[in-house]
Amino acid sequence: MIEFKQVSKKYPTGQLALYNINLTLEAGEMVFITGHSGAGKSTLLKLVAMLERPTKGDVLIGGRSLSKLGRSQVPNYRRRIGFIFQDPHLLYDRTVFDNIALPLRIAGMGQNETRRRVQAALDKVGLTGRESTFPLMLSAGEKQRVGIARAMVNKPTIILADEPTGNLDPELAQDIMFTFAQFNELGATVMIASHDHALVERMKKRTIVLQKVD
Numbered sequence: 001m002i003e004f005k006q007v008s009k010k011y012p013t014g015q016l017a018l019y020n021i022n023l024t025l026e027a028g029e030m031v032f033i034t035g036h037s038g039a040g041k042s043t044l045l046k047l048v049a050m051l052e053r054p055t056k057g058d059v060l061i062g063g064r065s066l067s068k069l070g071r072s073q074v075p076n077y078r079r080r081i082g083f084i085f086q087d088p089h090l091l092y093d094r095t096v097f098d099n100i101a102l103p104l105r106i107a108g109m110g111q112n113e114t115r116r117r118v119q120a121a122l123d124k125v126g127l128t129g130r131e132s133t134f135p136l137m138l139s140a141g142e143k144q145r146v147g148i149a150r151a152m153v154n155k156p157t158i159i160l161a162d163e164p165t166g167n168l169d170p171e172l173a174q175d176i177m178f179t180f181a182q183f184n185e186l187g188a189t190v191m192i193a194s195h196d197h198a199l200v201e202r203m204k205k206r207t208i209v210l211q212k213v214d
């Protein structure tokens with residue numbers, strides 16, 4: 001369960017990004033976050049990923065406040081989270097396999113288990129057989145799917161996606177959303193920020209609309 005309790009976020013510039021947000025997501029839920037540019041969608045996701053901290057209020061995961069996590073516990077917490085950005089930020093001098101394996105290598109996983117997990121992730125995003133390809137040879141949709149596979153390979157319990165389909169044509173965008181829905185069916189809690197109203201409506205999930213502050 002993810003809870004926002006009276007959460008406000010003001011950036012050091014003085015910009016208020018979120019004001020008094022109260023929100024509860026059940027474990028295993030999939031929700032969309034919409035709202036105009038600047039409404040705070042990315043900020044909301046960053047608070048869950050602990051890339052930012054609230055200036056007021058509390059974010060709780062499974063009943064535990066993130067503010068109580070010490071610095072040394074943050075990497076461990078982040079390992080439970082898969083974060084997908086609009087631009088997948090792949091390493092262009094590494095193969096698809098190596099890009100996806102990166103989080104596992106950081107976690108110190110052995111070679112056989114790494115290979116098994118990467119293959120499973122490739123299979124889930126429909127890229128089986130492309131492990132030796134370099135990202136430059138991939139289409140935008142394929143690159144995005146490599147980014148998704150890399151975010152999933154650790155089996156995160158929480159998946160955060162910030163405009164994951166922004167650069168893709170409608171058909172690919174729909175495919176990517178169905179991929180998230182599949183991970184959700186396997187038990188992950190999924191939060192997706194998206195501008196694409198038509199696509200969000202088609203997915204028939206709970207939608208949270210953020211209003212821009214001031």
Ligand SMILES: Nc1ncnc2c1ncn2[C@@H]1O[C@H](COP(=O)(O)OP(=O)(O)OP(=O)(O)O)[C@@H](O)[C@H]1O
Nearest residue numbers: 011013015016017036037038039040041042043044
């Ligand atoms: N690092 C930052 N420093 C200062 N202000 C920021 C920072 N990040 C975001 N903001 C401001 O906080 C507000 C919310 O930004 P945020 O990026 O969360 O909105 P968003 O809903 O994701 O917008 P978009 O749809 O354009 O991605 C905006 O006014 C933005 O300018």
Ligand SMILES: [Mg+2]
Nearest residue numbers: 041042043162
């Ligand atoms: Mg944003």
